[in-house]
Amino acid sequence: MNDTLSLSLQWGDWLSLFTHYLSLSLLAIGGAISTVPEMHRYLVDQQHWLSEAQFTSSIAIAQAAPGPNVLFIALMGWNVGVNAGGMATGLLGALVPMVGMLLPSTTLSYLAARWGHRNRELRAVRAFKVGMAPIVVALLIATGWILSSAHSNPREDWRVWLLTVATTLILWRSKVHLLWLLACGALLGWFGVV
Numbered sequence: 355m356n357d358t359l360s361l362s363l364q365w366g367d368w369l370s371l372f373t374h375y376l377s378l379s380l381l382a383i384g385g386a387i388s389t390v391p392e393m394h395r396y397l398v399d400q401q402h403w404l405s406e407a408q409f410t411s412s413i414a415i416a417q418a419a420p421g422p423n424v425l426f427i428a429l430m431g432w433n434v435g436v437n438a439g440g441m442a443t444g445l446l447g448a449l450v451p452m453v454g455m456l457l458p459s460t461t462l463s464y465l466a467a468r469w470g471h472r473n474r475e476l477r478a479v480r481a482f483k484v485g486m487a488p489i490v491v492a493l494l495i496a497t498g499w500i501l502s503s504a505h506s507n508p509r510e511d512w513r514v515w516l517l518t519v520a521t522t523l524i525l526w527r528s529k530v531h532l533l534w535l536l537a538c539g540a541l542l543g544w545f546g547v548v
Contacts, residue, residue, distance in 0.1 A: 361403060363438040368450055371403075371434065375427070375454030382459055383486060386424045387413075388493035391500045397430060408433045428452045513548045 374396055378389045390413065397404045404412075412433060416426030428448040435447020473479050521535050542548045 358408075359403070359405060359437040361434070361438040363403075363434075363443075368446070371431070372450050372454040375451040376458055379455045379457065379459040380462065382455070384490035384493045386427055386455055387497055388490065390497040393427075393430065394500055397434070403434045403437060404430060408437075424452075424455065427455050511548075517542065517548050 378386075378392060381392070382389050394409055398406060398409050409430065412429040413426045416429050417423055419425065428451070431447040431449070431451040432444045433447070434451075435444040438447065470479055517539060521539070524530055524535060525532065539548070
């Protein structure tokens with residue numbers, strides 16, 4: 355990545371990073387990507403452990419790579435580690451937030467899924483599932499806003515914003531597969547329209 359920062363992290367900082375991701379794990383109801391606004395606030399705005407470019411690049415690279423989308427957390431941690439001392443601490447940086455993010459959510463998901471499956475006919479279980487849907491949607495919208503506003507100005511890039519709105523409406527109101535819309539967006543980008 356570019357914009358490498360020079361940091362000096364102590365063991366307390368690594369513990370703080372770990373516990374922050376432990377708490378984010380329990381908030382990641384729509385998946386890890388739904389906690390991106392809080393990660394941005396903590397890593398970029400509050401701690402200054404990542405630059406804006408490192409943050410957004412970590413998400414973009416991990417999302418483009420095959421595999422689980424949670425890999426962006428390891429990439430962000432890798433960048434924190436590299437900023438704190440080079441490649442040797444990069445591995446520590448990748449592991450600390452990744453374990454912090456996966457440990458509580460995996461354990462809780464396993465236990466809750468077993469309980470929920472056994473009690474799937476209870477009114478409270480059905481109500482919980484219905485009630486969580488708007489929260490997940492709101493977290494994903496907040497994530498999209500953070501990612502789109504980092505490198506885009508609506509007045510200058512109105513075509514991109516128009517394409518985003520059109521794609522959202524098409525996905526919402528039709529049964530067109532997302533891959534067709536991605537292909538159309540790629541073609542529009544290739545021809546320089548957006």
